[in-house]
Amino acid sequence: MKGLEIDRKYLMMNPFRLVSVLLLSLLLLGCDSQDGSLLNLGSDDKSDKPELVIYSGITMVRPLQQLAYEFEAIHDVDVTIKQGASGYLYRTLKVERKGDIFFPGSDSYRIKHQAEGLLKDHVFVGYNRIALVVPEGNPKHLTDNLNQLYDPDISVVLSSPESGAVGKNAKALLDKVGITDKVYDNVTYFTTDSHRIFTAIKDGHADLALNWYATTKWPETELYVDAILLPKSLAPPKLLELNLLSFSTEPELAKEFMAFASSKHGLETFAQYGFLTPDELQHAIAALPPAEEIEPHKARQ
Numbered sequence: 001m002k003g004l005e006i007d008r009k010y011l012m013m014n015p016f017r018l019v020s021v022l023l024l025s026l027l028l029l030g031c032d033s034q035d036g037s038l039l040n041l042g043s044d045d046k047s048d049k050p051e052l053v054i055y056s057g058i059t060m061v062r063p064l065q066q067l068a069y070e071f072e073a074i075h076d077v078d079v080t081i082k083q084g085a086s087g088y089l090y091r092t093l094k095v096e097r098k099g100d101i102f103f104p105g106s107d108s109y110r111i112k113h114q115a116e117g118l119l120k121d122h123v124f125v126g127y128n129r130i131a132l133v134v135p136e137g138n139p140k141h142l143t144d145n146l147n148q149l150y151d152p153d154i155s156v157v158l159s160s161p162e163s164g165a166v167g168k169n170a171k172a173l174l175d176k177v178g179i180t181d182k183v184y185d186n187v188t189y190f191t192t193d194s195h196r197i198f199t200a201i202k203d204g205h206a207d208l209a210l211n212w213y214a215t216t217k218w219p220e221t222e223l224y225v226d227a228i229l230l231p232k233s234l235a236p237p238k239l240l241e242l243n244l245l246s247f248s249t250e251p252e253l254a255k256e257f258m259a260f261a262s263s264k265h266g267l268e269t270f271a272q273y274g275f276l277t278p279d280e281l282q283h284a285i286a287a288l289p290p291a292e293e294i295e296p297h298k299a300r301q
Contacts, residue, residue, distance in 0.1 A: 051078045052253050055093055057086040057105040059128065059194070059212055060240060063273040064103065067261050074260075077253060085165065093245065094118060100248040101258065105165065106238035119243040121255065123262035124284070126275030127237035130169050131213040132228040133201060140207050144228050146174070148208060150182035157206035158183075163192040170210040173235055201225050217274030229277070240275060264288060 052071075056064050061083045068079035082089070086104035090113065093099050102109070102119060105128050110119045134142050142148055149156050159167030167190075174180040188206060191197055194215050200206040202224045216227040242258045244251065260266055264285050271281040 047078060049076060049078045050250055050253055051080060052101070052250055052257055053099040054079065054081050054101040054103060054242075054257075055089040055099050056081050056083045056103040057089070058083045059105060059214060060103060060126075060275065062218065063126075063270045063275065064261075067257075067266055067269055071257055071260055075253070075256070079257070097247045099245050100250050100254040102243045102245055103240070104243075105240070107241050108238070110241060110243055118246050120246050121244040121258065122241040123258045124239060124241055125261050125266060126240045126270040126284075127280065128240055128275065129213045129229075129237040130166065130173060130210055130235050131216070131230060133197070133209045133211045133216055133225050134207065134228060135201055135204075136224050136226055138226055138228070142208055142228065144230050146177055146179060146183075146230070146234070149174075149210075150179060150186040152186060154186075155188045155205065155207045156183065156186055157197060157200040157209050158187050158190055159193060159197055159211075160190040164194070166194050166197070166210070166212055167192075173210065173230075177234065198225060214274030217272075240270075 054064065054068070061081060064081060068081060071077070072079050082099070084092075086106075086109060090102065090104065090109055093102060094116070104110075107122075110122060113119060132142070132144060132146075132148075134140070140154065142154070148154055158170055161167040161171040171180060174183050189200075191200060194211055197206075197209045197211045198215060198221050201209060202221075211227075213227050213229065215221055216225045242261055244254050244258065248254050261270075267276060267281060267284050270276055271278070276284060
């Protein structure tokens with residue numbers, strides 16, 4: 001699929017255009033597509049400004065885009081975000097060796113590929129986690145008990161593990177507790193991605209689903225769905241980290257952006273989009289050195 005080019009300056013004139021375009025992007029690509037598609041958020045216009053190129057997993061692009069707009073205004077630079085499935089992004093940058101920052105859906109990419117030497121400094125900005133999702137107000141008064149997923153009186157919609165990251169993670173969770181077959185036998189239907197799971201609940205097709213927690217906190221979803229967090233022992237949150245690429249052509253600029261994103265303001269932005277719970281945000285801010293509550297904190301070596 002050919003990348004969709006979006007002019008940032010056009011979007012900045014009207015924030016509602018940004019929401020509409022990003023929602024369209026989700027509809028076209030799926031929130032957690034595992035195919036080889038890349039979506040470029042940036043302008044083709046050539047300028048003499050320094051350019052920062054960030055490779056980001058699709059689910060996290062909203063807070064990243066907001067921070068990129070702010071960073072552009074502060075530093076008079078251009079920020080281009082290339083979004084896609086994290087695994088595909090890593091394989092792409094490994095071959096092309098272009099870009100400045102890699103922002104995958106978990107820290108497992110840094111841990112797994114550390115010996116390859118492509119990922120250098122990193123900063124923490126939040127968590128990605130799977131959760132139970134119900135219609136707004138939780139009309140059936142469901143709990144965090146996964147056994148509800150095979151209750152025949154409850155309509156369940158899941159993403160197929162073959163079609164998206166959320167489906168793959170949901171299956172791993174069900175495998176962990178040994179209920180995959182029971183749940184799959186009870187599923188009303190399988191869909192392909194996070195956005196279609198949301199649509200199934202919004203349209204009344206599902207009473208319960210497994211989806212990314214963050215997707216319940218977005219402007220077009222939060223009025224229709226609620227999330228039920230699962231125990232961390234069952235569904236441990238995945239660390240979200242910005243990673244400096246070893247072949248960055250703008251390493252100092254990249255470090256400045258990483259510091260900005262991991263500052264108090266940056267953490268609050270990620271929390272706004274569901275990547276930190278209120279308690280996690282408080283703990284993350286408390287962990288910042290005192291001076292860095294005002295100034296962005298620096299990338300860890």
